[in-house]
Amino acid sequence: MSLRQKLLLVALCTLALPVAGWLYVRQMEGILRQGQEQALTATATAVARSLAVTDVPLPQPGIGWYVQQAVNPITIDGYGDDWAPMTPWSQSLGKHGKLLLAEDDNGFYIYIDVRAPRRTRADAGDPNALSSDHVILDLVQGAQHRRYLIASAAPGAFTALTLDPAAGDLPDRIVGQWQEDGSGYRAELRLAPGLGLSALGVGNYTAVDGGDPLAAEVRALWRYSPDLAQELSRMAPEDTRARLVAPAGWVLAQSGHLTTSGPQPGWFSSVIYRSLLANPLEEAEAWTSDAPRLDLPEIQSARTGQPTTVWRQGEERDSVVLAAAVPVERDRTVVGVLLLEQASRAVPLLANRAFLSLLLTSFGVTLVAGAILLLFATRLSLRLGRLRDAVERAQVNDGRLDGQMIQSHFPMAESDDEIGDLARSFQKLFEAVGGYTDYLRTLASKLSHELNTPLAIVKSSLDNLEHAELSAEAQPYLARARDGVARLGTLVRAMSEASRMERAIVAAEPEDVDLVDVVRGCADAYRPLAGARRLDCVLPQQPLHLHGAPELIAQALDKLFDNALSFTPADGWLRLSLRPVDDGAEIELANQGSPLPAAMQGRLFDSLVSLRDKATPGDAPHLGLGLYVVRLVAERHGGIASARNLEDGSGVAFSLRLRGMPRQRLAG
Incomplete structure (x- = not known):
């Protein structure tokens, strides 16, 4: 990972600021919501207590039958088409039955649907009617009640059989319609309006299941009360919707409407609120206003005596509704649940404003910090890149140091920061290493000069010993000493020759030359020396x-050919090639032979380095100065000398890349 990428990663850490702000705003919204919940719960509790101490007709404890308001006129025909809008809120009757109750100005309607695939049929007047499938209807009017037997042997009209004597103004005769199919039967009937029923008992008997044929489940009748709704509207706060429901969830009274005040938030604020800020909201469908029954977890919790609040989606766009459900108690018994709902945009708008302000501020700070860090990283990378380029330019390909580069001004050496200290340290290091390298390069000429005098003393001493009388045992030692002195003299002369060659290469005069003629002439001269080896050009x-010194180029090729010939087998091959390159020319001499050792490839062109076998006693030593001369010639022509193993592993290739010697300017 680059330095700029690392600093950019550090800049991304500033994103912790908007994240922390987002968490803070969410916490602030939670606190505001909690305050609204407490306030609405206190209001709902006060209204519930007021209802409990007034004389309003609250439902009695226990369960009851709910009577819905007829949505459309009901025709007594035994079919449930007229009951379709009210069917979703049908009430269970026994194991296999459902009951629907409705009323309007024309009467009180009862619809009973019983699922009984196996039927036992009989009319109500038959002696065995109680042992067949039938319905028991018990009408309760205050302290009086009267039971009726409803049964039919075939679809059509039926007349209920009274089971009890006359009681009050309860009807003596009830007629209705009976319909059945393969799944069971349905009974539909209408009672006269104004009976003032306080309770209703209904029971369905199926001969297959058995049981008590006269059993009927008697429950109080619950219905929507306009008087209770008026009292509720008087107690409930404005801009809220209040609903009083029975413990089972049936709506008994309702007042008020949800009104949302405040400005309409924009779409961007709405998206931010819904995706980043809003805590989970309940769906609004379960709270629809026209449902006669609300089967909600909040009501189930409130009827156990525990007040509950819930946030849900509002009916208007980007609004939220807070609902509080509190129990209504009489004599420490829960007789109902009060739902108080309040719509608002205040919390979303407040959170949006705070969050948008924080978001824009933190985002701006993040951008500025990121831009500053990126600029700093870019500048730092550029400076380090300049320092790296200077270090790379100071080192020549063969490992030596460029003296001119070191003596010139090192980049950023005058800076006062840590990079300036590093640049000055590099400059001092290169100056020390360059001085030591120059010392090593001139060591051969110094040694050859210093060794001439003691070598002459040793040689003259050996000459004097030859004239002295020596024993036969001493003669071999004298011969060996003379051989060592001869070899040492050869070494000193070679070192002197290398020093003179360096001076000669530096003093060579350049001229415009055609390298094709130079290389062709060298190849023609090498063929007789190659013997049985094949030489291709x-x-x-x-x-x-090229502007250069042709005699130096030829001398370098002589050294390369001499080196290649010594490593090429007697029946091997050599290949001398010349090709143009972008900035000059490249001469390559490849030969068949063993590959170069990896550890020696960077040292082949140094002085006194050789891969040839050590000389045997009496032979002239090989000093490894040939490739060193090749490197000097290449550098004199602004190029480099290199060696590589061939890709197929068959041999080695030495190359000279020449750019040309600088042209001298004539004095005007």
Whole structure:
């Protein structure tokens, strides 16, 4: 990972600021919501207590039958088409039955649907009617009640059989319609309006299941009360919707409407609120206002005596509704649940404003910090890149140091920061290493000069010993000493020759030369020396001109050929080639032979380095100065000398890349 990428990663850490702000705003919204919940719960509790101490007709404890308001006129035909809008809120009757109750100005309607695939049929007047499938209807009017037997042997009209004597103004005769199919039967009937029923008992008997044929479940009748709704509207606060429900969830009274005040938030604020800020909201469908029954967890919790609050989606866009459900108690018994709902945009707007302000501020700070860090990283990377380039330029390919580069001004050496200290340290290091390298390069000439005098003393001493009478045992030692002195003299002369060659290479005069002629002439001269070895010469078709010293180039090729010939087998091959390159020319001499050791490839062109076998006693030593001369010639022509193993592993290739010697300017 680059330095800029690392600093950019550090800049991304500033994103912790908007994240912390987001968490803070969410916490603030939670606190505001909690305050609203407490306030609405206190209001709902006060209203519930007021209802409990007034004379309003609250439902009695226990369960009851709910009577819905007829949505449309009901025709007594035994079919449930007229009951379709009210069917979702049908009430269970026994194991296999459902009951629907409704009323309007024309009467009180009862619809009974019983699922009984196996039927036992009989009319109500038959002696065995109680042992067949039938319905028991018990009408309760205060302290009086009267039971009726409803049964039919076939679809059509039926007349209920009274089971009890006359009681009050309860009807003596009830008629209705009976319909059945393969799944069971349905009974529909209408009672006269104004009976003032306080309770209703209904029971369905199926001969297959058995049981008490006269059993009927008597429950109080619950219905929507306009008087209770008026009292509720008087107690409930404005801009709220209040609903009083029975413990089972049936709506007994309702007042008020949800009104949302405040400005309409924009779409961007709405998206931010819903995706980043809003805590989970309940769906609004379960709280629809026209449902006669609300089967909600909040009501189930409130009827156990525990007040509950819930946030849900509002009916208007981007609004929220807070609902509080509190129990209504009489004599420490829960007789109902009060739902108080309040719509609002205040919390979303407040949170949006705070969050948007924090978001914009933190985002701006993040951008500025990121831009500053990116600029700093870019500048730091550029400075380090300049320092790296200077270090790379100071080192030549063969490992030596460029003296001119070191003596010139090192980049950023005058800076006062840590990079300036590093640049000055590099400059001092390169100056020390360069001085030591120059010392090593001139060591050969110094040694050759210093060794001449003691070598002459040793040689003259050996000459004097030859004239002295020596024993036969001493003669071999004298011969060995003379051989060592001769070899040492050869070494000193070679070192002197290398020093003179360096001076000669530096003093060589350049001229415009065609390298094709130079390389061709060298190849023609090498063929007789190659013997049985094959020598191929690959030259370009066009002349290749270069400003340089042809005698130095030829001398370098002589050294390369001598080196290649010594490592090429007697039946091997050599290949001398010349090709143009972008900034000059490249001469390559490849030969068959063993590959170069990896550890020696960077040292082949140094002085006194050789891969040839050590000389045997009496032979002249090989000093490894040939490739060193090749490197000097290449550098004199602004190029480099290199060696590599061939890709197929068959041999080695030495190359000279030449750019040309600088042209001298004539004095005007």
